[in-house]
Amino acid sequence: MNEFELIQHFFTRSACAQGGENISLGIGDDCALLQIPAGQSCAVSTDTLVSGIHFPDNAPAFLLGQRALAVAVSDLAAMGATPIGFTLAITLPQIDADWLQAFSAGLSAMALSCGIGLVGGDTTRGPLAIGVTVMGAVPPQQALLRSGAQVGDLLCVSGPLGAAAAAVPLVLGQVDEHSMTGDTAEQLLAAYWSPQPQLKLGQYLLGQASAALDISDGLLADCGHIAKASHVCLQIQQAQVPVAEAALQLLGESAALQCALSGGDDYQLAFTIAASAVAQLQQHFPSVQVIGQVISGTGVQVVDNNGQPIQQPHRGYQHFE
Amino acid sequence: MNEFELIQHFFTRSACAQGGENISLGIGDDCALLQIPAGQSCAVSTDTLVSGIHFPDNAPAFLLGQRALAVAVSDLAAMGATPIGFTLAITLPQIDADWLQAFSAGLSAMALSCGIGLVGGDTTRGPLAIGVTVMGAVPPQQALLRSGAQVGDLLCVSGPLGAAAAAVPLVLGQVDEHSMTGDTAEQLLAAYWSPQPQLKLGQYLLGQASAALDISDGLLADCGHIAKASHVCLQIQQAQVPVAEAALQLLGESAALQCALSGGDDYQLAFTIAASAVAQLQQHFPSVQVIGQVISGTGVQVVDNNGQPIQQPHRGYQHFE
Numbered sequence: 001m002n003e004f005e006l007i008q009h010f011f012t013r014s015a016c017a018q019g020g021e022n023i024s025l026g027i028g029d030d031c032a033l034l035q036i037p038a039g040q041s042c043a044v045s046t047d048t049l050v051s052g053i054h055f056p057d058n059a060p061a062f063l064l065g066q067r068a069l070a071v072a073v074s075d076l077a078a079m080g081a082t083p084i085g086f087t088l089a090i091t092l093p094q095i096d097a098d099w100l101q102a103f104s105a106g107l108s109a110m111a112l113s114c115g116i117g118l119v120g121g122d123t124t125r126g127p128l129a130i131g132v133t134v135m136g137a138v139p140p141q142q143a144l145l146r147s148g149a150q151v152g153d154l155l156c157v158s159g160p161l162g163a164a165a166a167a168v169p170l171v172l173g174q175v176d177e178h179s180m181t182g183d184t185a186e187q188l189l190a191a192y193w194s195p196q197p198q199l200k201l202g203q204y205l206l207g208q209a210s211a212a213l214d215i216s217d218g219l220l221a222d223c224g225h226i227a228k229a230s231h232v233c234l235q236i237q238q239a240q241v242p243v244a245e246a247a248l249q250l251l252g253e254s255a256a257l258q259c260a261l262s263g264g265d266d267y268q269l270a271f272t273i274a275a276s277a278v279a280q281l282q283q284h285f286p287s288v289q290v291i292g293q294v295i296s297g298t299g300v301q302v303v304d305n306n307g308q309p310i311q312q313p314h315r316g317y318q319h320f321e
Numbered sequence: 322m323n324e325f326e327l328i329q330h331f332f333t334r335s336a337c338a339q340g341g342e343n344i345s346l347g348i349g350d351d352c353a354l355l356q357i358p359a360g361q362s363c364a365v366s367t368d369t370l371v372s373g374i375h376f377p378d379n380a381p382a383f384l385l386g387q388r389a390l391a392v393a394v395s396d397l398a399a400m401g402a403t404p405i406g407f408t409l410a411i412t413l414p415q416i417d418a419d420w421l422q423a424f425s426a427g428l429s430a431m432a433l434s435c436g437i438g439l440v441g442g443d444t445t446r447g448p449l450a451i452g453v454t455v456m457g458a459v460p461p462q463q464a465l466l467r468s469g470a471q472v473g474d475l476l477c478v479s480g481p482l483g484a485a486a487a488a489v490p491l492v493l494g495q496v497d498e499h500s501m502t503g504d505t506a507e508q509l510l511a512a513y514w515s516p517q518p519q520l521k522l523g524q525y526l527l528g529q530a531s532a533a534l535d536i537s538d539g540l541l542a543d544c545g546h547i548a549k550a551s552h553v554c555l556q557i558q559q560a561q562v563p564v565a566e567a568a569l570q571l572l573g574e575s576a577a578l579q580c581a582l583s584g585g586d587d588y589q590l591a592f593t594i595a596a597s598a599v600a601q602l603q604q605h606f607p608s609v610q611v612i613g614q615v616i617s618g619t620g621v622q623v624v625d626n627n628g629q630p631i632q633q634p635h636r637g638y639q640h641f642e
Binding site for chain 2: 024025028029030031032033034035036038041042043044045046047048049050052053054075076078079081085087088089091119120121122124125126127129131133135136138140143144145146147212213214229
């Protein structure tokens, strides 16, 4: 089976390539054509996942397909954009029909849940790597940037943090999932492999949040990005940071908190918003939690209940090695 | 220098990241925002080049930057689209400042000549690979598809073919360029490393050509794509195929013709168009040449001056190995 037949068989006919109302031309020509609704802009983002760096070499293909797309679509959520289409650049060490079938099924499952269609791509030989470029539509004046946080705004996150980072020993097979009680292992693995892009929340926040992004590098590092782009300081009350229950069960309070603050891959949204808008927001999205505020200054400050700064051991995303 | 600083230093500040009139938000947020003019669609295409497969491991960084972008923008030309922005997903074995500087300069040179801006991307560690996704704007009803060729149309190419394929022994260092007379080596290497996307021609052909694509896999294979999508036969008069002069000088008539028919990487356009439109077209684009016609049937047929079929030894793109 040559390169062209491979692409056609596994992707062109996959469920995720069945298009959507804003895809006027899908896979099979020199370009795909996407309709951007009048008055809106095309939002674009690219993510690449490399085997052995962003996921273990023996990652299950279905889960990898889900995750590769979710990670990319999460950037659309963070802008408040509505997904339209994505391209897939996949580098494969060999042609393995079973692997491709499972990967394509995982990709299709996530595509369906996000309302996005596969519109093109490229298959090459080499060490396993997956590049996804997503495109969506957003009203440009309301798009959620990193640069609009205002002193006095509150800082919120969309849900519990730390489960994906806590899952890493399980993902690597260093911990036996059967040794865990209840559904802890299941919850942790789901957080890692099937993050849910916060599309509805992102779209709700259009014209409301003053700044937003998705938490991929870790809460502290990502809040640092907002602080830098907005020329403000984000002050986080450590006791208000929602820590995922499964992470607490596996690791205990201290280590789970570290996962929530510095672990990556949560794909929840962090955003700043006027205090007056929070009550109504939480009626629609009960898992949204206020974790701090925007003050003048620079960088990110973590404080205890008395407002005293707490030193953090380290920050930011560590590659999966 | 960590991953973030790397990206910022070499790409965010590069000439190709200086934006354009339709880029309302460039690098640095979760997504970039592109303005698609009213009534137009967003055209999207992705290409990945892998070291050792699509180019030799020791490829000069500047030339590689030029070529990686040209190959992708050529797909916009083939739709008649106007370039707006591109994302770059680059996988690097190590951080080499000199290499990145040269690559970025080559990328910027091609971006400037194509009027396209770098709007985002991703840098990962691994074996060298370059993924480019290009976005542009095109009126959807006039976009140049592969599927519209009509029996009776003429088949044209935008210029001489075969030089890029003939350049491969030079690119691989199997032939010493100093052994060649005149500027043959220079012309061949330019054809391979700096193909010029046929943007002006593609835009001129909007609403005129019935089908079009760019020749990346080789003339015969690519004409086969039009034939299949349009449910017609493309008949090529072998004597009318324009063979690049430098390929003729290096290889002689027979081998140069094979490069023109079956070698890849030319990035000229092949298109079908009503006979009545050709004279005016050639006034604007003198290098356009009629090489055949659309007849009923399937596939691609190469014929001699008496209309007798000529068997071809092989077809299609061979990976660079």
